[in-house]
Amino acid sequence: MTALLIRNARLWSAGFLAGDAVAIRDGRIAAIGDAAEISIRGADELDARGGLVTPGFVDAHLHLGIAAVDAVRCDVTGMAGITDVAARVREFAAASEAAWVVGGGWEPTLFPPSGPTASALDALVPDRPAFLLNVDHHGAWVNSAALRLAGIDATTPDPADGRIERLPDGTPSGMLHEGAAQLVARILPPPDLAALAGALARRSADLHAVGITGWQEAALGEYGGLPDFTAAYHRALGAGALRGRATGAIWVPRDLDEDGIDAFVAHCVQRREDNRAAGFPTGTAKLMLDGIVESRTAAVLAPYLDGGEGLSYFSPSIVERLIPALNAARIAVHVHAIGDRATRIALDGFARAAEPDRARVRNHIAHLQLIDPADIPRFSALGVTANVQPFWACETALMREQTLPALGRERVSRMYAFAALRDAGAALAMGSDWPVSSLDPWQGIAVGVTRRPAGEPDATPLGPAQALPLAVALEAYTRGSAVLLGLEGGGELRVGSPADLAIADRDPFGVPVEELAGTRNAATVLAGEIVFGG
Incomplete structure (x- = not known):
């Protein structure tokens, strides 16, 4: 029997909670309140030093497998x-x-x-x-x-x-x-499975260091020079070396045609059952609809300034058959959409799914760099979560040198329409796309709140009207992502929930937003065990 008492804390879970302490026993929250009134025999103590204690961060779109591959290459x-x-x-x-x-x-x-x-x-x-x-x-x-x-x-x-x-x-x-x-x-030699599993476990410590306790591996399948990470996850989880609430999304192969949809859905169902037995939930399919703006491969409604409308990797007819078939089999769909045309194709596909089927799963579209304003209300209407990566929502050198010449100032100024999505009733979840960008949720939240590069308070904000309040961004990175991924406890601090917590080095609600990027994760608790800091 293990016990832990976190004291001297500011408690937050979709809002501030009364009290300054959390008591944990056997991996679950046993009590929340004032430290003077909580008694838990034999407990170790962790002093939060006045820092904000929140549910553990949940990254709804990252690539731990890519980080692991990079580590062995x-x-x-x-x-x-x-x-x-x-x-x-x-x-x-x-x-x-x-x-x-x-x-x-x-x-x-x-x-x-x-x-x-x-x-x-x-x-x-x-x-x-x-x-x-x-x-x-x-x-x-x-x-x-x-x-x-x-x-x-x-x-x-x-x-x-x-x-x-x-x-x-x-x-x-x-x-x-x-x-x-x-x-x-397609002719690359495969990586060594044991080495890859070991690297998965080692790199997962990077997640714990920034307060992440749950995540979705955003693509499980062979594509673009990367292997399918499923077997490595099985090995690392089976050995007890990989800690955290890991979920995954099964890659939709680019050569899928309409004749192959039924077989692919059956494949996803079988993999879901196999992976569930291994402790690795994968009730989601990953549908990559387009590329990126900088290479003119993101699918856009209006042409790029130098011509072309980008690439759509699947025809609308396939998308409008595939998504309903997956949802009917209780497989959620996680879409990669950067351009506004890709987002529209995805939403049209979700609209073809029967409403009862959509309601039983948690569909989402990730990235959402550019959305046509007419499509923003459709997220709420169709029950599609906006899975956004806030760290990108600012003007960087890449944006100035490559994105702006491709799209022009008007389209760039309305990119990453987070506030518009929220105001239209869309559910928000957040992720990092690590190792493509920073893994640290506080850095992403800082950008989502200020619309400036983290640590650059004097920079010109990108589309400042699309900035989110701190509470909204923090809820999206905790409860919003946990609900999306179906994690037990729903990303909340409440008695009986799994004791997955992140402890910041300060109360970020008590500092100017310009200083928000200075927030750091001081400690992480996973299933009641301190896995970082302390």
């Missing part, structure tokens, strides 16, 4: 210059005897809009094929050996769901966008 995430990237790749290649050099995490802003070149990577890895995904994993930098092995040359057409960047003579340049990366990814 050539990881260049966060490197600030081309020289640093080159040094890391050269060093990794020299130390590795593997047949391929595989990795990623490079920032697109380090290179021209057309991306890096095969010749530049040839200079770093001249003796074998190399494949390096960018930080958002929507494109790959490959060398000449990789292009040759994949049979990609000037005569190779662009796939329907991607683009091969080319030199003036039509020769592939070495940059592959979206589905074009799969032309090389």
Whole structure:
């Protein structure tokens, strides 16, 4: 029997609670109130030092599997210059005897809009094929050996769901966008399962460090140079090495056609049952409808300023059959939609599902960079949760250099319409898309509240009318995401609920919003056990 008393706290759960203490016994909340009035025999004590105690954060869209893969490959995430990237790749290649050099995490802003070149990577890895995904994993930098092995040359057409960047003579340049990366990814050697499971467990400590106790692995399936992480999750969970309320979304393969829908739905149902038995709920399918603005692969209603309307990876007719079939089988749908056309296609698909079927699942659309104003009320009407990534909702160098020239100021000014969604009655959940962006919920919340880059109080806010109140953002990152993922306790502090808590180093409601980004997670409690800090 274990017991813990958290005292000297500001208690918050969709609003402030009376008292300054939480008592925990055997992994569940036993009492909430004043420390002087709570008695729990043999309890360890944790002093919150006046910090805010909230339900544990729940990240509704992250890629722990990608972080784990990066950890066992050539990881260049966060490197600030081309020289640093080159040094890391050269060093990794020299130390590795593997047949391929595989990795990623490079920032697109380090290179021209057309991306890096095969010749530049040839200079770093001249003796074998190399494949390096960018930080958002929507494109790959490959060398000449990789292009040759994949049979990609000037005569190779662009796939329907991607683009091969080319030199003036039509020769592939070495940059592959979206589905074009799969032309090389399909011949990559698979990662070692034991190493990947170990990396999953190790990287999960990063989640605990920022107060995350539950999450959704946003894509379980082979795509874009990444493996299916399901077996690694099973191994890590089975060994007791992976701690947290993990859920997952089963990848919808890009080559799915209307004739294959019934078989795919049956596949999802079987995987749901198999994964449930392994302690890994996966009652959700991940439907990626478009790409990203910067590569002109996000599906937009009005053309980009330099032409084209982006890519839609599935036809509306497939979406309007697939979503109802999944919902009828009690499989929720988690949609990736960046452009406003992709969002509309998704909402049209949800509208085709029978209302009783929609009501039994928790459908959601993630990212939502651009939404047509006419579509905003449809989220509430269709019971579709807006699964937003607030850390992006500010003007960054990437936005100035690549997004703004693609969309123009008017569309950029109305991106990430969080307040409009909330005012229209949409349920909000939040996530990070880590390792694409910061994992820390307080950094994301700070951006969602200020619409400025975290830690830049003097920056011009992006669409300030779309800023959220702190309480709304905090509720979305706790209760909103927990309800969306179906986690026990619903992301609330109440007697009898699982004792999953995050303890901040301050009361962020007591500081100016300009200082909100300075908030840090001081301790994390998972099932009554202190897994970080304390």
